[in-house]
Amino acid sequence: MAVYTEVTDEALCAFLEAYPIGELVAFRGIAEGVENSNYQLKTTGGDFILTLYEKRVDPTELPWFLGLMRHLAAHGVECPQPVSGRDGEALRELAGRPAAICTFLPGVWPRRVRxxxxxxxxxxxxxxxxxxxxxxxxxxxxxxxxxxxxxxxxxxxxxxxxxxxxxxxxxxxxxxxxxxxxxxxxxxxxxxxxxxxxxxxxxxxxxxxxxxxxxxxxxxxxxxxxxxxxxxxxxxxxxxxxxxxxxxxxxxxxxxxxxxxxxxxxxxxxxxxxxxxxxxxxxxxxxxxxxxxxxxxxxxxxxxxxxxxxxxxxxxxxxxxxxxxx
Amino acid sequence: MAVYTEVTDEALCAFLEAYPIGELVAFRGIAEGVENSNYQLKTTGGDFILTLYEKRVDPTELPWFLGLMRHLAAHGVECPQPVSGRDGEALRELAGRPAAICTFLPGVWPRRVRxxxxxxxxxxxxxxxxxxxxxxxxxxxxxxxxxxxxxxxxxxxxxxxxxxxxxxxxxxxxxxxxxxxxxxxxxxxxxxxxxxxxxxxxxxxxxxxxxxxxxxxxxxxxxxxxxxxxxxxxxxxxxxxxxxxxxxxxxxxxxxxxxxxxxxxxxxxxxxxxxxxxxxxxxxxxxxxxxxxxxxxxxxxxxxxxxxxxxxxxxxxxxxxxxxxx
The missing domain is CATH 3.90.1200.10 (Aminoglycoside phosphotransferase (APH), C-terminal lobe)
Structure with a gap:
């Protein structure tokens, strides 16, 4: 179970207004992951992942992680990209947690390694x-x-x-x-x-x-x-x-x-x-x-x-x- | 947690070959739901939900449920539609469970009712x-x-x-x-x-x-x-x-x-x-x-x-x- 923090639709709508990614279409919790709460977010602008950072993540370290993801993607690594809001910020708060929207990556993780x-x-x-x-x-x-x-x-x-x-x-x-x-x-x-x-x-x-x-x-x-x-x-x-x-x-x-x-x-x-x-x-x-x-x-x-x-x-x-x- | 049965990528690919819905793009477990295992499935043909019916659902009753969903949708209710395979069947087996693919519905369920x-x-x-x-x-x-x-x-x-x-x-x-x-x-x-x-x-x-x-x-x-x-x-x-x-x-x-x-x-x-x-x-x-x-x-x-x-x-x-x- 990887939804520890529930997000009300009102809070979600207010949060999404900070981003230039279109209108909300769907929002489902993702089962995978154990550290943070992850939601699959669909807007008229496409598919995204919304992550609420739970207590094991030190909020002061989040800019380092997001910066690394940006740097890696800029250098050819396929990895989620933090999406910046209209204010240029990728990191804000939702339901009392630090939260960020990242780009959605296609693919399937292997349940059985070959x-x-x-x-x-x-x-x-x-x-x-x-x-x-x-x-x-x-x-x-x-x-x-x-x-x-x-x-x-x-x-x-x-x-x-x-x-x-x-x-x-x-x-x-x-x-x-x-x-x-x-x-x-x-x-x-x-x-x-x-x-x-x-x-x-x-x-x-x-x-x-x-x-x-x-x-x-x-x-x-x-x-x-x-x-x-x-x-x-x-x-x-x-x-x-x-x-x-x-x-x-x-x-x-x-x-x-x-x-x-x-x-x-x-x-x-x-x-x-x-x-x-x-x-x-x-x-x-x-x-x-x-x-x-x-x-x-x-x-x-x-x-x-x-x-x-x-x-x-x-x-x-x-x-x-x-x-x-x- | 609503993923009780894990699906290997090999089994998934073989399963998807039975459907005319394009190539696999993404596959993530959905956190919501307590009775069955639900996955969000994206193919080149669009978004779908894959459900594996767990032990509380009597497999012999599944045709009744799927038939009701088809009937309701045909009469104006927005609800998931079972997707038929190339053989016309909507219900088959995956990872040892009865399984069906349904259409994806937009929307967000209200975490706080107003x-x-x-x-x-x-x-x-x-x-x-x-x-x-x-x-x-x-x-x-x-x-x-x-x-x-x-x-x-x-x-x-x-x-x-x-x-x-x-x-x-x-x-x-x-x-x-x-x-x-x-x-x-x-x-x-x-x-x-x-x-x-x-x-x-x-x-x-x-x-x-x-x-x-x-x-x-x-x-x-x-x-x-x-x-x-x-x-x-x-x-x-x-x-x-x-x-x-x-x-x-x-x-x-x-x-x-x-x-x-x-x-x-x-x-x-x-x-x-x-x-x-x-x-x-x-x-x-x-x-x-x-x-x-x-x-x-x-x-x-x-x-x-x-x-x-x-x-x-x-x-x-x-x-x-x-x-x-x-």
Missing amino acids: GEHAAPLGDALAGLHLAGQGYAATRANALGPLGWQPLLGLCRKDGDSVQPGLIAELDAALAGILAAWPAPGSLPEGHIHADLFPDNVFFLEDEAGKPRISGLIDFYFACTDLLAYDLAVCLNAWCFEPDYSFNVTRASAMIRAYSARRPLLPAERAALPVLCRGAALRFLLTRLFDWVNTPPGAMVTRKDPLEYMRKLRFFLSAETPEAIGG | GEHAAPLGDALAGLHLAGQGYAATRANALGPLGWQPLLGLCRKDGDSVQPGLIAELDAALAGILAAWPAPGSLPEGHIHADLFPDNVFFLEDEAGKPRISGLIDFYFACTDLLAYDLAVCLNAWCFEPDYSFNVTRASAMIRAYSARRPLLPAERAALPVLCRGAALRFLLTRLFDWVNTPPGAMVTRKDPLEYMRKLRFFLSAETPEAIGG
């Missing part, structure tokens, strides 16, 4: 990293390595209720990951998506029936960090089968396509195993935090943290880049 | 009843008076956990309602929507800025029953303020507009109080059943049954049609 998604994804990720280069402002990764220890601390009290021994296992894993993490400045940095899961990637078929990427969405975890870490997030999110076996063919295709557009340095390739462990730990920790901090009756999808425990264990066992397709 | 919604609603309801007259097949109301005693029986064991004394209060109310219920044949019958809540009614503004109804949706509770009972459902669903006070001005406007298009018989007007009690009890009972039978962790919106206890008590206290705007 091998042929891997290369387009790797290529698009490299394209995203290259296109981001000229965007000067930076944003620290609040969910990067420096954030993992505090996050684990917040799960310490109740974490073992999810699985006995979980916290001790995570303490050991975290220590190992931090010890092996690339030193600052040792790998290329840039703006990364940091959450490029299948539901944030739209595909359409080309003339030959092959999937091609029609757009990337949801840049609200984007930040400035190691470029290869973004690839590690994708290896976590796209390369496991439903039984948690790792599809090294798919991983290899993704990494190869990435490297064809933005060649990975030898040091980046060598770091892939620890970056993948770190990415698995990052999603495990936020899911675990949500799990132990969400009241059972709350209308929020709690994602299973143990899914990422299985992924983390796999990456802990993978000692070389080759073992994960690199 | 007085000016009441007359258009009453008028549209009467129009729906008149348009339904020529649809020969009937469907019994499984959630009508004959169903209330068994439903209450299924809540008997755990119902008082929601509020002490609740079951005894409902037993007494049900006995009174059934004793006063109009005798078979004493009031006009026809096809009713039976669930015309605000989220099933789309509005757009006319040139003067007044809301006009652009469409009615979700006919999957439709059945053949007392026409005035449908009005009683609307009085329950549209005429209470957020603090559960009854807005008799709004009710009166709704009834007047209904009667202007399809004049209520004196006997129907006289029956409105007991019909309103029955409608309140019907929604109370299904919500109570869901409440006591839904595991706390389930990803389903459990609606508060006690909201309808307050409405039921109001209608029990209203002895005359005038007290409820009739």
